[in-house]
Amino acid sequence: MKKIGIIGGSGFNKIHGIESIEHIEVNTEYGNPSSSIQRYRVGDLEIYLLKRHGMNHTIAPHKINYKANIEAFSSLGIDKVIAFAASGAIDKSYKLGSLILTSDAIDMTKSRANTFFDKDIVAHIDMSVPFCPNLQNTFLQSAKDANIEVTLNGIAICTEGPRIETPAEIKFFEKIGATTVGMTLFPELTLARERGICYISVAIISNYAAGIEKNKITADMLLENSLKSSENINKITLNLHKYIEYKKTCPCENSIEGTVLNAN
Numbered sequence: 001m002k003k004i005g006i007i008g009g010s011g012f013n014k015i016h017g018i019e020s021i022e023h024i025e026v027n028t029e030y031g032n033p034s035s036s037i038q039r040y041r042v043g044d045l046e047i048y049l050l051k052r053h054g055m056n057h058t059i060a061p062h063k064i065n066y067k068a069n070i071e072a073f074s075s076l077g078i079d080k081v082i083a084f085a086a087s088g089a090i091d092k093s094y095k096l097g098s099l100i101l102t103s104d105a106i107d108m109t110k111s112r113a114n115t116f117f118d119k120d121i122v123a124h125i126d127m128s129v130p131f132c133p134n135l136q137n138t139f140l141q142s143a144k145d146a147n148i149e150v151t152l153n154g155i156a157i158c159t160e161g162p163r164i165e166t167p168a169e170i171k172f173f174e175k176i177g178a179t180t181v182g183m184t185l186f187p188e189l190t191l192a193r194e195r196g197i198c199y200i201s202v203a204i205i206s207n208y209a210a211g212i213e214k215n216k217i218t219a220d221m222l223l224e225n226s227l228k229s230s231e232n233i234n235k236i237t238l239n240l241h242k243y244i245e246y247k248k249t250c251p252c253e254n255s256i257e258g259t260v261l262n263a264n
């Protein structure tokens with residue numbers, strides 16, 4: 001049986017059109033993940049859905065236990081994860097509610113537990129290919145099959161939050177190449193890499209970043225546009241089983257090889 005994990009951000013709480021088989025409570029040595037994990041089955045694929053902000057959306061981005069979330073997937077034998085994240089558009093050409101496949105990323109977080117390798121080991125995980133190319137292809141094929149447009153090559157910047165950025169910060173982020181801004185990509189991405197999990201991130205455009213449009217950014221606006229896109233995400237999710245690869249041909253699971261510094 002093939003397995004995939006999905007991390008739902010704001011607005012994507014369950015998969016419609018199929019019944020969940022069970023809710024799995026997982027405890028890890030790093031603590032509890034954000035929510036129980038809903039297990040579904042479509043064809044020969046098991047889908048495990050985790051709600052990043054908790055069952056009732058009460059966990060702020062800087063308070064999420066990212067290590068427990070990734071460890072929970074790892075302990076269930078899940079080696080592929082698709083993460084959705086409500087994001088602000090820095091690139092004006094992005095439409096509200098659209099899906100942007102992230103191809104590269106910049107970490108601007110400040111205070112998060114960001115590695116599994118913080119005890120008796122020094123490892124510098126390679127991020128020269130930040131996202132799994134094979135899983136990106138699976139996602140793109142599944143979207144095409146559902147007739148849903150996905151914009152490629154987004155560059156995501158991850159801020160600490162929970163406040164929204166200032167216009168000057170957004171101008172700076174634009175100058176250094178970012179096209180979307182969010183608060184949850186790091187350390188989720190790097191922890192998944194450390195565990196050898198194929199990981200991709202899809203930005204859901206929920207607002208325009210500060211200074212890009214004059215309107216005040218409100219929580220209602222973020223949620224409304226995230227909800228708009230959830231129907232499309234659902235359709236793509238139901239197609240994944242047709243395109244996911246059985247045998248891994250990407251380098252993700254061997255990510256730790258050659259990265260550990262050993263004094264001996």
Ligand SMILES: [Zn+2]
Nearest residue numbers: 132198250252
């Ligand atoms: Zn991979």
